[in-house]
Amino acid sequence: MTNENLAVRASGVSKTFPTKAGDVVALTGVELTVEAGEFVSLIGPSGCGKSTLLRLIADLDGATSGELEIFGKPAAKARIDQDYGIAFQQAGLLPWRTVGGNIALPLELHGMAKTARATRVTELAELVGLTDFIDRYPDQLSGGMQQRVAIARALAEQPRLLLMDEPFGALDEMTREYLQAELTRIAGETGAAVVFVTHSIPEAVFLSDRVVVMSPRPGRITDIITTSLGDVRDEALRESPAYFERVTAVREALHGAPVERANER
Amino acid sequence: MHRDGFTPPGWVRVVAPVAVGVIILALWILIVDVLEAAPRALPSPVAIIEEFIKRFGIISEDMGITASNALIGLAVGTIVAILAAALAATFRPIDGMLAPLVASIAVVPIVALTPILNTMFGASSQFGRLSVAAIAAFVPVFVNVLRGLRQTRPVHRDLMRASAASGMQTFRVLTLPTALPYLLSGIRIASSIAVIAALVAEYFGGPADGIGTSIATYAKSGRASLAFAYVAGGIAIGLALFLVTSLLERVATRRKPV
Numbered sequence: 001m002t003n004e005n006l007a008v009r010a011s012g013v014s015k016t017f018p019t020k021a022g023d024v025v026a027l028t029g030v031e032l033t034v035e036a037g038e039f040v041s042l043i044g045p046s047g048c049g050k051s052t053l054l055r056l057i058a059d060l061d062g063a064t065s066g067e068l069e070i071f072g073k074p075a076a077k078a079r080i081d082q083d084y085g086i087a088f089q090q091a092g093l094l095p096w097r098t099v100g101g102n103i104a105l106p107l108e109l110h111g112m113a114k115t116a117r118a119t120r121v122t123e124l125a126e127l128v129g130l131t132d133f134i135d136r137y138p139d140q141l142s143g144g145m146q147q148r149v150a151i152a153r154a155l156a157e158q159p160r161l162l163l164m165d166e167p168f169g170a171l172d173e174m175t176r177e178y179l180q181a182e183l184t185r186i187a188g189e190t191g192a193a194v195v196f197v198t199h200s201i202p203e204a205v206f207l208s209d210r211v212v213v214m215s216p217r218p219g220r221i222t223d224i225i226t227t228s229l230g231d232v233r234d235e236a237l238r239e240s241p242a243y244f245e246r247v248t249a250v251r252e253a254l255h256g257a258p259v260e261r262a263n264e265r
Numbered sequence: 266m267h268r269d270g271f272t273p274p275g276w277v278r279v280v281a282p283v284a285v286g287v288i289i290l291a292l293w294i295l296i297v298d299v300l301e302a303a304p305r306a307l308p309s310p311v312a313i314i315e316e317f318i319k320r321f322g323i324i325s326e327d328m329g330i331t332a333s334n335a336l337i338g339l340a341v342g343t344i345v346a347i348l349a350a351a352l353a354a355t356f357r358p359i360d361g362m363l364a365p366l367v368a369s370i371a372v373v374p375i376v377a378l379t380p381i382l383n384t385m386f387g388a389s390s391q392f393g394r395l396s397v398a399a400i401a402a403f404v405p406v407f408v409n410v411l412r413g414l415r416q417t418r419p420v421h422r423d424l425m426r427a428s429a430a431s432g433m434q435t436f437r438v439l440t441l442p443t444a445l446p447y448l449l450s451g452i453r454i455a456s457s458i459a460v461i462a463a464l465v466a467e468y469f470g471g472p473a474d475g476i477g478t479s480i481a482t483y484a485k486s487g488r489a490s491l492a493f494a495y496v497a498g499g500i501a502i503g504l505a506l507f508l509v510t511s512l513l514e515r516v517a518t519r520r521k522p523v
Contacts, residue, residue, distance in 0.1 A: 060423050079429055086427045092420035095520040096442050106428045109438070139521040 004072040007161045007193035008034040008057055013066030015052055015219075025218035026052045030066065032212065032221065034193050036160060039184075041196045041204035042212045043250065049219020050197045054165050057195060058086055070161065082110065084161040085154030085192075089169045091146035093138040099149050100125065100134040106156045124152040127186060144175035151183070155190060162187070162194045168203070177238075180206055184233040201254070205246045206233060213253040223253040308490035317494040324479075328498045331476040334391055335463040335502065338398020339456055345399070346406035347448065354414035367407055375401045375462055379469035394466040394475070401462035402455035406448070413447025414440055449514040456506040464499055476502070 013030040016023045027049035034040045042050040055061045056068060059079040070078035078084060085106075093102045100121050107117045125131045128148040138146055147167055154162060168176045184207060187194050198204050204211045205227055213223040227246050229237060237243050273281075290310055296302050297309040317324065353360040375397055382393035417439055425435045467477030476499045483492040 058423075058427055060426055079427065082429055084427075086424075088420050088423065090418075090420045092418070092424050094421070094439070094442070095522050105438070109428050109430045109434055137520050 005036050006033050006069070007036050007038065007071060008032065008195065009067075009069045009072075010053075010057075011067040013053075013056065013063050013068050015049070015056060015061065016064045027056070027219040030221055032224075034161075034195060036071075037191050037193050039187055039194045039196065039207055039209045040212060041198055041208040041210075042214060043198055043201065043204045044214030044219075044254065045199070045216055047216040047219065048214035049216070050214050051165055052219065053214075054163055054195060054197050058084065058163050082106070082157045083159060084163050085157060085159040086163040087147070087150045087154045087165070087167045089166040091138070091143075091150040093146055093149055093153075095138050098135050098137055099130060099141070102138065102149055103152045103156060105153060110157070120156065124156060127155070127189070128152040128182070142175075143171055144179060147171065147179065148182070151186065155186070155192075158190070160192055162190075162192045164194065164196045166197050166199065169198070176203070177235075181233065181235070183207065188231065201247055201250050202238075205229075205243060205250055206238065211246075211250050213250065222256075225249055225253055305487075306484075306489050308493060312490040313493040313497065316490045317497055320491060320494060324494060324498045327474055327476050327479050327495070328502055330391070330474045331460075331463050331467070331499070332502045332506075334394045334466075334475070335398050335456075335460040335506065338395050338463060339402045339452070339459040339506075341395070342399040342402030342455065342459065343406045343452055346403045346451070347410055349403075350407050350410035350414060353411055360411075363407075367404060370400060371404045371408075376465045376469065379466045379471075383470045388470055389472055391472060393471055394463055397466040398459040398463040402459040405454040405458065406451035409447045409451030409454070410444060413444030416447065417443050446514065446518040449510070449517045453507065453510040453514050456510045457503055460499070460503040460506060 010030050010032040013027065013032075014025070015027040016025050018024075030053060032040075032053075042053060044050050052061070056063050057070065057075060059075040063075075068075050071083050073081070073083070094105070097105070103121050103124050104117050107120060112120070121134070122131070125134050128151055130145065130148055130152065133141065133145065138149070141149070150167065154164075168179050171179065180203060183194075194207075196204070196207060208227055211225045211227065212221055213225065214220065215222040225246065229242060229246065293310050297307060298311070349363060353363050378400075379393055379397050382396055386392040386396075421439050421443075422435075425439055430438065464475070464477040467475040468481055471478075473482075476495050480492050480495045480499070483489075483495065
C-alpha cells in the first residue's frame, strides 16, 4: 500500500523527554492521518503535546517510538526534501532583512537563481497582500503583517503541507479573524494540507475539516471531530448554527463531558 | 526614575555639554590668566592652543606614530579575537581552554608587560607597543563576539533546520548577522582601550617618538603648555576612533529585533 496521498501518517508515535527527575512522557500512542489538501487542527490544554506532535512532524525533534511518514517518506527525508513549510507563534523574521529578503530566505538557501527568486517573491507577497511592503523591514510592520510575511516564507517552496504552531496566538482578535479568513483562502488556492496547532476552539472549528482533541498527562489524542462545514469559510459561517454546534462539540470533547457552566472556556 | 517625565528638547542635549565646556574654560582662564593663582605646571588654555598650532608639525607626526600603533593593534587584536571566539563558540573544550586565559589577560595590567615586550623585540622597534595594544583590544572583542555568537533565537534555529539549511549556511545567514552588533560593540570598547594602551606603553621605553613619550619628555623639562598640547593630540586620536566605531555600531544595530 502506498501512502503518498497521505500528507501525514502517524502510527503509535510517542515522545519522551528525559529529565533529572525522570522521564516525562510528552506524547503517547498517537494515531493520526492527514489527507492531502486537508485542514486539521490540533487543540488541547497546555502540556497535551500538540506542539510536540507538530515538531515531530517537522523533524525538529525525533519521535521516541512509532512510525511517522510525510507523503510516504520518513520525517527527516521530508524535511530535507522541503515537503513542508512551517510558521511559528513568533513570526521569526530576520530583522536585518527586508520583507522580500525574508520571504526569499528558503529559496536562497536552496540555491534558486536570483531572477526566478524575485519573481516568486513578488507572487508570494501578492498572495499575502504585502506587495507594497516588500522593501520594508520587519520592525516597520505590525504583528499581523509580520505573521503574513512568515506565512509567505512558509509557502515559498510550494509545499504540499503547511505546519503552523499557534501562528495567530499573539495577535488581537480582529487581526486574528481576518488572518483566519485569509488562511482558508490561501490554503484553498495552494491546495496544501495544513496541520494547525491552536488553543482556541472557535479558531479550530472555523478553519478545519477535522479537529483533533488532545489531553495532557500523558499527551494523547482523545477525540477527532469532523466539522463538515464545507469549503467556504466566510464571516457568515461564524454566525451559523452549524458552526456553534461544532464549537460546542469540540468544547465538550475537551472537557470530557457536556459543559454546564457556559462562562467557562 | 520616571521615564515619562520631563525630556529636554533636542537642542538642550547639544547646548548643555557645550555650555559646561565653556564654563570650565572660562574658570580655567580666570584662575590662570586673571588671578594668576595656578601652579606653574598648569598653563593657560590659550597657551596650550597656541603651542598646538605652532608645533602642529611635530605633534601630528607623533600622533601618527601612536595612532598607527593603536589602529594596527586594534585590527590584529580584533581579528585574533574573532577567530578565537568562533573556535570557542563551535567547540566547547576550546571554550574551556580559553576562558581562564582570557580572564587572566583581562585582570593583568597589560601595559605592565611593556618593558618585557620591549626587551623581547628590541627597544628601537614599535612591535612591543603594537602587541600591547593588540592584547588589550583582544579581550573586549573576544568577550563580546563569543556572547554574540550565542544569541541566535530558538525560533530562528528551528527555522533554519526546517529549511534544511547546512551548518555553513546557518552560520552565514543567521549566526554571523546576529553576532555583528556585538562585534561592533566590542570594537567600540576596544578602540579606546587600544589608544590608551598604545600611549601608556610609550612611558615604558621603546623608540623616542609618539604622544606618550613626548608628554613625558616635555612635562619633565618644564614645557607644560607643549605637554598639554600633546595631551590634546592624544584626546583627538581616542575621540576620532571612538566616534568612527560608534557610528559603525549604530549602523549595524539600526534594525530592532522583532
